[in-house]
Amino acid sequence: MLGVLGNSWALLLGMLFLMVGNGLQGSLLGVRGADAGFSAGTMSIIMSAYFAGFLFASRMAPAMIRRVGHVRVFAALGSFISAVLILFPALQHPAAWVLGRFVLGFCFCGVYVTAESWLNNTASNDTRGQTLSAYMIVQMAGIIAAQGLLLVPDASGFLLFIIPSVLVSISFAPILLSISPTPAFESTKRMTLKELYGISPLGMVGIFLLGGVFAAQFGMAAVYATEAGMTLSQISIFISAFYVGALVMQYPLGWISDRVDRRGLITVVAAVGAAASCVAIASGSFGMIASMAFVIGGCSNPLYSLLIAYTNDLMDVEDMAAASAGLLFINGVGAIAGPLIIGYLMQLVAPWAFFALIAGLLALVSVYALYRMTQRPAPSVEDTGAYAPLAPQGSLIAVEAAQEYFIEQSEEEEEE
Secondary structure (H helix, E strand, C coil), rough: CHHHCCCHHHHHHHHHHHHHHHHHHHHHHHHHHHHHHCCHHHHHHHHHHHHHHHHHHHHHHHHHHHCCHHHHHHHHHHHHHHHHHHHHCCCCCHHHHHHHHHHHHHHHHHHHHHHHHHHHHHHCCCHHHHHHHHHHHHHHHHHHHHHHHCCCCCCCCCCHHHHHHHHHHHHHHHHCCCCCCCCCCCCCCCCCCHHHHHHHHHHHHHHHHHHHHHHHHHHHHHHHHCCCCHHHHHHHHHHHHHHHHHHHHHHHHHHHCCCCCHHHHHHHHHHHHHHHHHHHHHHHCCCHHHHHHHHHHHHHHHHHHHHHHHHHHHHCHHHHHHHHHHHHHHHHHHHHHHHHHHHCCCCCCCCCCHHHHHHHHHHHHHHHHHHHHHHHHHHHCHHHHCCCCCCCCCCCCHHHHHHHHHHHHHHHHHHH
16 A cells, blocks of 8 residues: 555555535535535436536546647646636625535546546556555545545634645645656447346346435435534534444455355345434434444445446456446436435425435345345355445546556456
8 A cells, every 4th residue: 555655655645635625615616505505306316517517528538638638638727727616705695605516526537537537547456456445445535534624613604615626736836746657548449238237137236326426415415414404513523424434344345245145245245334324313313323324425426336336246357348338327327316306305395304215225235135146146256346436526547547457357366
């Protein structure tokens, strides 16, 4: 791990600042939207726009990079991010915020694609797994740290928007001034969703449902907390709990997944997350709600990596890169729909509908995984590949890097 930090510290430091900026803007808009008088339904459209922009950029960013290069794309998109963040408090209108969130989603996706390309290029066969781990830790740590900034006094109303703008601007320096060579960017062949479903129905359905869960955590958690009457300090703890749980549980569940039928583990983990959501609905205690957020995050985020690892187990090596684009696309569609449904239900029923939808989505993952266990025999543990930790906030490049790690580990095992 020290070798990875030595080779990639500039990239990782830049990504840390980026994630702090991104994590803060999502939570801050959820809080300020209520102050501006926006309803839960309106906020759901605003939050969903980020994921629409992210999904659109996942298709556009590779072409942009091939046309003008990594450095120009990174600098241009980063500049847009800084500008949009400052405009939010000045343009407090739902339409302006929807457009701003769409632009942020587009730009952050392009920035992630660029940075992850550099990061993957610095990794060797021996360090790719450690590089992915370091990257995921940086992503989670950045989002967790961002929640603490919510407590900074902001009498003017602009300061908390200026902070992420400055952090994003600062993040360019260590990345653009590092000596890392610009990697080649190659396009991969596409796999249709029908072909992907034929190979791994559980992978495709599970990733789609998890898209809604991730969007709830990343986009609507602050909206729920505000609607539920939490204080700023409670909102900060509540949102952080999701990502602390994700960070703590990623590696134990990954270790277990390399030794058992992954479908069984997916069934159990999703069921635990659904049960925790039900407990959060029934509880009136903030401490219990925050504890259940820790459990939900600790279940849902590793499920993302588990489903990708399980899908890889069923694929030929040459098809993995093509499948990654399909997995990211279907996850993005779920992420767009998630906030819209949650916002509608919160406005129609009550704030606790936030947890109700998470419970329903995770329960569906669990039930469908259990059903799939009756339809196909499990691959032997010896034939399964290595688990690679991934955060749902990453782009296509991170998923492809995880699949490269899967291939490299499989080849090493065959040689041994």
